[in-house]
Amino acid sequence: MPFDPLEEHLLNLTRRRFFGKVGKTMSSALGAAALTSMLTKAAGASGDQPRLILPRGPHFAPKAKRVIYMHMEGAPSQLDLYDYKPTLRQRFNQDLPDSIRQGQRLTGMTSGQARFPVAPSIFRFSKYKNNEDGVWLSELLPHTASVAHEICFIHSMHTEAINHEPGITFFQTGTQQPGRPSFGSWVSYGLGSSNANLPDFVVLITQGIGNMQALSARFWGSGFLPSEHQGCRLRSGGEPVLYLKDPDGMKREDRRAMLDLVSKLNETEFQRTLDPEIQTRVAQAEMAYRMQMSVPELTDLASEDPETLDMYGPDVKKPGSFAANCLLARRLAERGVRFIQLYMRGWDQHGNLPAEIKAPTGAVDQPQAALIKDLRRRGLLDETLVVWAGEFGRTVYSQGTLTTETYGRDHHPRCFTIWLAGGGVKPGISYGKTDEYCYNILENPVDVHDLHATLLHLLGMDHEQLTHRHQGRDFRLTDVSGKLLKPIVL
Numbered sequence: 001m002p003f004d005p006l007e008e009h010l011l012n013l014t015r016r017r018f019f020g021k022v023g024k025t026m027s028s029a030l031g032a033a034a035l036t037s038m039l040t041k042a043a044g045a046s047g048d049q050p051r052l053i054l055p056r057g058p059h060f061a062p063k064a065k066r067v068i069y070m071h072m073e074g075a076p077s078q079l080d081l082y083d084y085k086p087t088l089r090q091r092f093n094q095d096l097p098d099s100i101r102q103g104q105r106l107t108g109m110t111s112g113q114a115r116f117p118v119a120p121s122i123f124r125f126s127k128y129k130n131n132e133d134g135v136w137l138s139e140l141l142p143h144t145a146s147v148a149h150e151i152c153f154i155h156s157m158h159t160e161a162i163n164h165e166p167g168i169t170f171f172q173t174g175t176q177q178p179g180r181p182s183f184g185s186w187v188s189y190g191l192g193s194s195n196a197n198l199p200d201f202v203v204l205i206t207q208g209i210g211n212m213q214a215l216s217a218r219f220w221g222s223g224f225l226p227s228e229h230q231g232c233r234l235r236s237g238g239e240p241v242l243y244l245k246d247p248d249g250m251k252r253e254d255r256r257a258m259l260d261l262v263s264k265l266n267e268t269e270f271q272r273t274l275d276p277e278i279q280t281r282v283a284q285a286e287m288a289y290r291m292q293m294s295v296p297e298l299t300d301l302a303s304e305d306p307e308t309l310d311m312y313g314p315d316v317k318k319p320g321s322f323a324a325n326c327l328l329a330r331r332l333a334e335r336g337v338r339f340i341q342l343y344m345r346g347w348d349q350h351g352n353l354p355a356e357i358k359a360p361t362g363a364v365d366q367p368q369a370a371l372i373k374d375l376r377r378r379g380l381l382d383e384t385l386v387v388w389a390g391e392f393g394r395t396v397y398s399q400g401t402l403t404t405e406t407y408g409r410d411h412h413p414r415c416f417t418i419w420l421a422g423g424g425v426k427p428g429i430s431y432g433k434t435d436e437y438c439y440n441i442l443e444n445p446v447d448v449h450d451l452h453a454t455l456l457h458l459l460g461m462d463h464e465q466l467t468h469r470h471q472g473r474d475f476r477l478t479d480v481s482g483k484l485l486k487p488i489v490l
Contacts, residue, residue, distance in 0.1 A: 057191065057192065058190075058191060058460025058461055059460060059461050059462045059465055059466075060460055061460060062424075062458065062459050062461075063383075063423060063424025063458045063460070063489075064383055064384060064385040064422070064423030064424050064458045064459050064460075065194070065336075065338075065384070065459075066194075066333055066337065066339065066340070066383070066384050066385070066423075067184075067187060067338070067340065067385045067423070067455065068329045068333060068340045068342070068371070068384060068385070069184070069339070069340070069341050069387040070342045070368060070386070070387065070388045070389075071168070071172070071341065071342065071344070071390070072344050072347045072360070072364070072388070072389065072390040073164075073168065073208075073213055073215065073344065073345045073346075073347060073348075073390070073391070074208070074212065074213055074345065074346060074347030074348030074349075074391075075164070075167070075347055075348065075391050075392050075411060075416075076347045076360070076393075076394070077121075077349065077357060077393070077394035077409050078393045078394065078415075078416045078417040078438065079121050079393075079394060079396060079438050080121045080123055080138055080140065080353065080354075080357060080394075081137070081138045081140060081141060081417070082137065082138070082153060082155070082417040082419075083416075083434060083438050084136035085120070085121075085396075085436060085437070085438050086125075088118060088121070088396065088437070088438075089120045091118045092118060092119075092120055092404075093402055094117065095115055095117060096116040096117075096118055096396065096397045096437065096439070100435065100437050100439050100440065101116065101439070102440075104414060104439075105162060106410070107410055107411050109410055109411075110395070110397075110399050110410045113399075116397035117402045118396055118397055118398075118437070119396065119397060119402050119407035121138070122354050122404070123138045123139050123354070124138075125137065125139070126139065128146075129148065130148045130428035130429065130430075131149060131428030131429060132428065132430065135148050135151075135428075138361075140357065140361040140362075141361060142365065143365045143368075143369035143370070144365050146369055147369050147372045147373060147421070148428065149427060149428040150372050150376065150421050150422070150427045151372075151419045151421045151427065152419060152420045152421065152426055152427065152428075152430075152431060152488050153417060153418075153419045153429070153430045153431065154417065154418050154430075154431050154432055154451075154488070155415070155417050155430060155431070155433060155434055156432020156434065156441045156442075156443065156444050156446050157415070157416050157418050157432070157446050157447075157451070158413060158415055158441060158446070158447055159171070159392050159413045159447065159448055160176065160447075160448075161176050161392065161413060162392070162411050162413050163411065164348070164391060164411075165213070167391030167392050167411075168213070168219060168391045169218075169219065170391070170448055171183075171448060172219045172220070173219075173477075174448065174449065174452055174476075174477045174479055175479060178216075178218055179218070179224075180223045180224075180475070181224065181225045181477070182201075182218075182219060182220050182221055182230075182231065183339070183452065183455075184201040184220060184338075184339035184341055185201060185220070185221070185222040185229040185230060185231070186229075186466060187200075187201070187338055187339045187456075187459060188200035188201045188228075188229040188339060189225050189466075190456075190459075190461050191338055191459065191460075191461070194336040194337075194338060195335055195336040195337060196290060197290040197293070197294035197335075198290075198295075198298070198332070198335055198336075198337050199231075199232040199287060199337070200229065200337065201220065201230070201231040201232065201337075201339045201341070202233075202332055202337055202339070203220045203231040203232065203233040203234070203341045203343070204233075204234055204236075204325040204328060204329065204340070204341070204342050204343070205236070205320070205325075205342075205343045205345070206320060206321060206322040206325055206343065206345065206363070207345055207346075208344060208345035208359070208360055208363070209346050209359040209360070209363075210348070210349070210359065210360075211346070211348040211349070211350065211356075212345040212346050212348065213348055215343060215345065217233070220233070224468065224470040224471075226276060226277070226280050227277065227284075228280045228283050228284060231339075231341060234299075234328070236320025236324075236325075237320065240295050240298075240299050245292070246292070252292070259285055262285065263282055263285070266278050266281060266282050294335075298328070298331055298332065298335065299328065301316075301317065308327075308374065309327075311370040311374065312324075312326060312327050312366065312367050312370040312371075315367075316367075321363070322342070322344050322363045322367050322368075323363075323366070323367040323370075325342050326342070326368060326370065326371040327367075327370075327371075327374075329342060329371060330371055330374050330375060330378075330380075333380055333384050334380060344360065344364055346359065346360045346363075347390060349394075349408065349409065350400075350408045350409070350410065351399075351400060351408045352406045352407075352408065353394075353406075353408055354405065354406055354407070355406070368388065372421055372422070375422060381421070381422040382422060382423070382424075383422075383423065384422050384423055385420065385421075385423025385455060385458055385459070386420065386421040386422050386423070387418070387419075387455065388418060388419045388420075389419075389451075390416065390418070392411055392412060393411075393412045393413070393414075393417070394409035394410070394411070394412050395409050395410045395411070395412040396409075396412075396437045396438050396439055397409075412439075414439065414440060414441070415434045415438065415439065415440060418451075420488070423458050424458040424490050425488055425489065425490065426488050426489065426490055429488065431444055431446075431485070431487060431488050432444040432445070432446060444487070446485060447481075447482075449478040449479065449481045449483075450482055450484075450485055452477050452478050452482060453478050453482035453484055454484055454485045454488070456477065458489065463476060463477060463478045463482050464478075
């Protein structure tokens with residue numbers, strides 16, 4: 001007969017206290033030694049104060065040291081940006097053949113449509129030099145085209161999710177179900193810290209224009225991993241992080257003395273309960289103390305030269321803009337932050353897509369190209385893995401009214417385009433191929449678990465070995481699948 005959950009919880013507390021008190025002298029000594037060893041002095045820490053650093057590291061020599069992940073929330077249209085289909089112009093307003101659709105699952109927004117008229121992109125595509133025969137890119141992305149030789153385009157991405165919330169959750173956590181650790185948290189957990197003064201995992205958000213989906217904090221949450229691995233969001237307005245400043249009348253020396261006292265109390269509580277979250281609280285308090293100095297310096301762009309600012313575009317000094325966040329991402333990367341997550345909202349174009357897509361592409365094109373150029377000229381691109389992705393793609397058929405100048409596109413999980421750059425990825429190549437309707441994958445399908453397995457590999461981690469035991473089971477980012485995409489790895 002199963003225990004009552006409350007009874008089981010109380011029994012666990014009793015067992016913890018029992019083992020904590022057995023051999024009181026030895027237990028106390030070991031507990032103090034463990035806490036002391038984990039509160040090691042981190043190199044370069046201001047004030048030479050201790051910070052919690054757990055013994056972790058890569059499984060083999062990594063090609064990348066960090067990740068800059070740009071998530072385009074709302075699902076950009078691959079047909080209007082990256083996957084050129086010139087023959088569609090001859091099929092304008094024709095019904096999508098049943099042999100192509102194959103009874104694919106549809107959203108409620110188009111499942112009731114009487115017709116599924118083919119909607120070719122109205123945007124002009126041009127061929128740009130890469131390291132193959134060239135790559136076709138939309139006129140909406142002229143700056144991105146200038147770095148095509150640095151980019152690996154994956155045209156055969158697919159996902160199981162067909163709606164935004166589970167789609168984003170899947171890309172960020174490896175499952176459509178809420179509550180699992182985010183990708184950035186797994187990287188923090190697996191590799192540990194390389195900067196004592198900033199979090200391992202930082203989140204930057206740009207508010208888009210038009211139809212925007214909700215952004216949940218759980219997308220960068222730590223799930224069942226220790227909470228020190230959750231993402232730290234930097235705000236775009238006012239103070240980048242709340243409550244970093246000392247209250248009026250308190251000196252930095254007073255804050256240090258208070259933290260030392262609280263740390264001693266926490267050490268006593270840890271010896272009594274052996275609760276690992278106590279160690280996390282100590283680490284977070286120490287991190288906040290350091291961030292009082294590191295964050296203002298990070299966000300002060302006074303040291304950036306005019307050439308660099310011009311490269312990122314006119315919005316670079318506007319807090320929260322994608323340009324500003326791309327520049328902050330580079331500054332975080334050069335300071336050793338492990339995982340930098342950028343969210344760009346406003347890509348959910350169901351109605352007049354040709355008009356609505358211009359605002360987000362105009363916001364991201366120059367800054368994302370500048371980020372790659374900036375990383376390259378500073379010698380950081382080869383060790384920084386840059387990821388650009390949405391949660392799924394867009395349909396070739398029009399949602400709602402179709403004319404020669406306007407159309408809408410519904411959600412399409414069966415094939416879409418993402419791209420990678422730097423960090424051990426082969427530059428200037430295209431991987432995967434879709435059919436003439438950009439509806440099904442013809443060559444080299446890539447699912448979300450494959451992508452995660454490959455990104456972890458580039459960071460020096462075997463996705464099957466990066467696990468955490470929770471509720472009696474070993475969990476991992478890639479669940480029970482995922483394969484390395486060897487053809488795109490240097």
